[in-house]
Amino acid sequence: MSGIPHVLAVAGSDPSGGAGVQADIKSIMACGGYGMAALTALTAQSTQGVSAVHAPPTGFLRQQLDTLASDVRIDAVKIGMLGTAAAIDTVSAWLDALPERPPVVLDPVMVATSGDRLLDPEAERALHGLIARADVVTPNLPELAALVDEPVARDWGVALRQVRGLAARHDVLVLAKGGHLDGPRCPDALVGPDGPIATFDDERIPTTSTHGTGCSLSSALATLYARERDWPWATRLARAWVRRAIEAADALDVGRPGGHGPLHHAHALWSGERPPRRSAEPDAWWEDIAALRRELDEVWFVRQLADGSLDPARFAAYLEQDALYLGAYARLLERASELAPDSAESAFWAEAARRCVTEELALHRSYLAPGGADDGSSPHAAAPSAETAAYLAHLERAAQAGDHAVLVAALLPCFWLYQDLGARLASVSREGHPYAEWLDAYGDPGFASATAEAIAWTRRAARAASDDRVARMRAAFETSCRHELAFFAQTGATTP
Template sequence: MTHNTTPRTTTNPQPAPNQPAAGPAPRPPHVLSIAGSDPSGGAGIQADIKSISAHGGYAMAAITALTAQNTQGVQGVHVPAADFLRQQLDSLSADITIDAVKIGMLANAEVMDTVGEWLAETRPPVVVLDPVMVATSGDALVDGDARKSLLRLLHQAHLATPNLAELAVLCGEPEAASWDAALQQGKALAAVHGTAVLVKGGHLEGDQCPDALVGPDGSVEIFAGPRVDTDNTHGTGCSLSAALATLQVQTGSWAESMRRAKDWLTGCLQASGVLDIGHGHGPLNHFHELWALQAPAAGEFTRSLWAQIAPEREAIFALDFIRELASGGLDERHFAYYLAQDAQYLNAYSRVLSRASALAPTEDEQRFWAAGAQNCLVVELALHREWLSRHPVEVARGPVTKHYVDHLSAVAFSGSYAELAAAVLPCYWLYAEVGRVLHAGYLRDRTLADDAGTGAGAHPYGEWLETYADEAFAEATARAVAIVDAAAVRGSALERERMREAFVHSARYEVDFFDAPRRHA
């Protein structure tokens, strides 16, 4: 059975809907996090500050422990003296009005008792206790003698938010294997200690991820929700409890605070992949709602790039070199010059792609760029050399080739991975577009010639134009576009502008490269 009442509700009167509040806008909630530090930024104090800030609160912190940890585990814990923690707490409460307190990692009984004594003296209006005992990685974060002190601390809290493992430790029972069993443990804990308990179903199996607010009177309010398929769960409990403390000051209702916090947390998990932090359990995307206003939607950035180089695309198809290549009237000297320059370009370009492979954040992207570099050296250069062997020409590196290669090399060794991916993209995208148009025109002309009986295969560059129909290159181009788009979504506004600049410069060099044979041959 579910009920709509929750215990120990802290009230904070709000203006009626659609009715403006009198006087100046209310100040943000002052929320203190008492917890350990996570240098990777995903959990502990760092996660709490992000969570409080994401919900409009002013975040403060009293640090209980220093950890050496990352997304893969906890390598060390250092606990400062408890009297120094008390000094931090007294310093804050002597000067600042504290609207809510979120309590996280307390490493030992002495630290827990110190926090409990301070709470008894200051009586903050909202206290949320997240009894952090075990990290997402499975590492224990408190010593084994602290359970009794933690249970005493529960009496000072308005809401406790243990995960299933922590709930079992507090109840002195095995970890619940079902949702019903977890609810029974939550009810028992709430009744004995007189505090509300948030029972969390995140560690259970199944497609659903239910949570429930349980009161000391046995009341239960369930909050259903889908399970988000992600490994980026580092700091989930820290973030949720800090959000609840902040929201409770604003709503005065644990149920409403939980609804808002759960919706927000779901979005944090869904948007966590773009952060690409670490190799274990990555963090949440606490500011996904804010960053969504700044980051482009999927496909938006590369569409804007393609639109921006419309003049360059038009210029390429207006070049005499392209028109004569398509018609077959291109002077053989000009084609030989183009191939000789392209061979030199590809040799340098393969090194640039190798650099992209070295900088790539994932193994999949590393393999993609490495395969592109190999293709330049093995496949494409072989085609150039085969044709040039039949039409030998001695040509030094031309000015356009030099400038284009210098541009790519500069980005490769001074820019970011995202900038480099954007810089090499025109060589994929424009070449694929030119190939698509020229090959389609070649097939059309050959069909017309066959129908007219004038003979097919008379095109002097037909063999070359046939290579433009390479489906593998079209697929590689689509993959390169997707990589650049994903990098733009991950990047900052400044990095996107640098990506755009690198892309446009390369596109202009592509125009010059196709025009060079008629100018310099």
């Protein structure tokens, strides 16, 4: 598949616009696809519930599907409400007749958010044949219970057992959704026959605007898989998009009190974001440098720092270079503050610059003899090594280009790699450790919080950026990571 993914929603209609094919089309578009729809049922429903369902003849459903498939490329199919056993059999037969079956996401719409049953018993039994033709199935907990013929799960462990059984029965992936559970957390898991392959856990969003959540999530998942070709990442992106659509939903003010309002499907588009992309997620960049992070762990300096065997002279030589780096880094953080698009982000980078000077550089100086290295202003300061000079030159080029998004991406590894290293060294015993204070600084909860915020600001910039700009951001990030590795492993005065 190349270009914009063409995604077909096979589902019922919701005249209120919150669920059904109306929600499907909105979700597909918001996630960067071209949406199409074949109607399986007409409903009379609103935010208050469903009052009637009408199923058109299945012959007409098949005609819709055949006509579309003869003309338009179909990169993914989302199947929602089917209504009757005859409709289910019709869709199954159509999928079997395709020369090449596209990826299929099946949302087994059996129980509406309001609690209304949307499938008759015969159709519920027929649904298992269609599940076997799907790639991913996305039931809520009441639907899952109906599919495995058990009581509705009241805890996450029971839900995972039920969903694994369904996955094994049909050899499919099943997205277990914890939205119907009680409690402050909302866990989800993408589960295969052998168990979970991706797990997610977030705080529950306090809102009644959840009408069409299942429709929207499954359509987003189909669209994002058609683009990303990776089910765990498509799930991750789809969940994040839906959660933000729920968070923004109350602003729409649709329906009377007491009902379930719709999601805000256009929330990201209206705030200037691009459709969800793995390439625009800093977590994906971090995942893709896993080999570099493993290499960093094996650097002699890191190993000797961790076990306390690092020679003090070599540690001092490292701190001299790091002090030179931090002095320049603080000035670059100030530049990021100047370029920031709003006052909140500007304040964050300015505070990071202040902490860099008043806390980190102060810690470095406490390890060094009077007259030793500082931020480069002292006449006794060491000269920058080749590695230090190369790293700073890279950051300076990012700053001189004047592109805020690229600059913060370049600055991010100095937060993230040090925080990650500090967190993993947290288990090192501090008793008698010669570098305990340094280890504590990078394992500090305040530094972890600042790192999370730096990631969040970078993520915001990437989500709004063009593909070309995201590519420059990612390149700047990866280059900084390579410089970090070289900085730790640098030769010269610090050669073991």
